[in-house]
Amino acid sequence: MLLILSTGLLNHVLLIPNLLTAAGRDSWLCVIIAYPIALLFLWPIFFIIKNSPDEGFFTMIRNRLGRTVSIIFSIPVMVFLLASSYVTFRDLMIWLKAYFLADTPVFMINIILIVVCFFITLAGVKAMAISSGLLLPLVILFGFFIAITNTSLKDPSFLFPLLANGFSPLLKGLIYVFSGLLEIYIVVLLQPFSQEPVKFRQLFILLTILTGLIFGPLSASIMEFGPREAVNFRYPAYEQWRVLSIGRYISHLDFFALYQWLSGGLIRIGLFMYLLGTFITSKKKHYKLNPILVGILYLLLFGLMSIKVETYYFYGAIYDYFLPVCMIFFLIQILLSALILAVLKKRDEQHGKNKELESSS
Template sequence: MQSLVKILIPRQLFMLLILSTGLLNHVILIPNLLTAAGRDSWLSVLLVYPIAIFFSWLIYFIVKKSPKEGLFSLMKQRLGRVFSTILFIPMMLFLLTSCYLTLRDLMIWLSAYFLADAPIFMINIILISVCFLVTLSGIKAMAIASGFLLPIVMLLGFFIAFTNIHHKDPSLLFPVLAEGYAPLMKGAIYGLAGLLEIYVVILLQPYSQEPIKFRQMFVLLLILTGLILGPLSAAIMEFGPTDAVNFRYPAYEQWRILSIGEYISNLDFFALYQWLSGALIRVGLFMYLLCAFFTSKKQPYRLNPKLVVVMYLLLFGLMMIKVETFYFYSAVYDYFLPACMVFFLVQILFSVVLVLVFNKKGDHHGKNSKVETTS
């Protein structure tokens, strides 16, 4: 990544992450948290927040100790192309799998609520074509688009939160730990799976004009936690812990019950704006980062179009494989999210060890060079 020209300020970088990771936390994660912990799911999020702060500090440490080109560029320089590529494979699999799950979940939601009569093939073609154009436009265009999309998405989030306040019964959040500590600990797994995705900051570091600061990481983590905690607690307060668990999209159901007076209702099309904004940026960004692993020499943030076409054809092929909705959601709950939690924990700790080893060897090499010069 030595040829990269820095084009993003940290604020743009974090807006990208809030839109992309926020979709995971706001849409995909909440129903799985409710399934795992029920009424105590909101408490699980509070439980893992201090743990996530510690790991966000470790991520900041990795970014601080890495060169401007980023940790993965450093790994390629120190470990060689073959061995570093082997270490890149888990991250590449995560990016590709996340893109597939995001598109599959979006397609199921669109087919169920908005495009029931539309062919699945047509929905796939449209979604993947738009994501392809987003990736091909480059990371700067995505950052600029996020600057326009995110404020509206957040305003709509506050709008639904305050408009539905008369439906909320805070007493439904209690009593806590009615079924013991097991649901709480189970929910913590899913909470960490969403919050630890801030590891993607390390992938975006090479594109940042300025050094990333810990207080920026702290604010980012706080916002991502709020994106889980807000609609999660609202779903329990509005529908009760039993009905909330039965909803596939609790955040969307909050839009469906929205009404203002006698004549204003059915405003759930605003949810479509939120979902599409997050999904298109998430898939476009993750596919961009995935293609970046295969690009050794980049022009200013432009990927090889042929490479992007090949990766999207692979994604399209995965999307065309017929998967039953029940088995898809079961796989996300039983395998993908727990695996993400383990993956990020291991990846963060492994990255810290690599940074410490590389810096120690660098200092040792510098001292030896200084001794040889003086002698």
């Protein structure tokens, strides 16, 4: 539920406009093609989780390969967690300022969001998981509500013809789909906090839901607005709420979208900052971090948010650099983690055989 809310926000909000820019009308086909390929990456992720101790994969790396190797291997993950928190935070702030709080100073929006996220991180991963269990059902309910209510506005003919511009948009679009789907690697970071072993079936269901969170609003945006107009929207999923009307008198129900966005955004920032804190300290009391450490992390995030960045350049950086780099990062991280674990496992088996030979001799 934590990952459906946090990664679901990425797939639902940040990913879709960039995917539409890259692949246009073919973007929904990118999702269908990417899904079976992403399923293949579930096996190395499951292999990592299954063969890691209860303390988690990164704790095992520190214990087995030493602190230096552990730091080198952990730094890219820490950079991703901080960068992703920053991108989510700034995108959420831009959206709130544009649609709901136009007259509110940006500084005030930042302060309020920082304080809320600070307390979410301070509450700990267990509290976040319980909160996600309460928030997610309504988020899903509102998602089905908007999908069903806008059915009359959808024209399936907008989805075709496919590959009108060749295979180039399709291949380009796959990069952005994988940047969202492969974020399922975060399960490896959450393993130490899971009270029961993670099953492959659970990973399969999770990946399927995350794929649906891209495919549903993406295809709906193309069918409702057309491929050309959908590309021009910064938040295609939100625009679907703005055109919603039930009969003559019921409209402007986009405050439900506010609930969805804030639920996903705040949980995502709070969770990623918490996971970042777990890399810096091993001292956790009842799954909670030191308040001073959490305060320092959020001061760093607030400092990054205080740097003025033009919206045009911010979204350009997400499209050109952030999402493609995320895809490359997860590809390397998944394969390298599985390889390291396989080598350690092989070495343990060899060591065990040598011990058996020595005892028999």
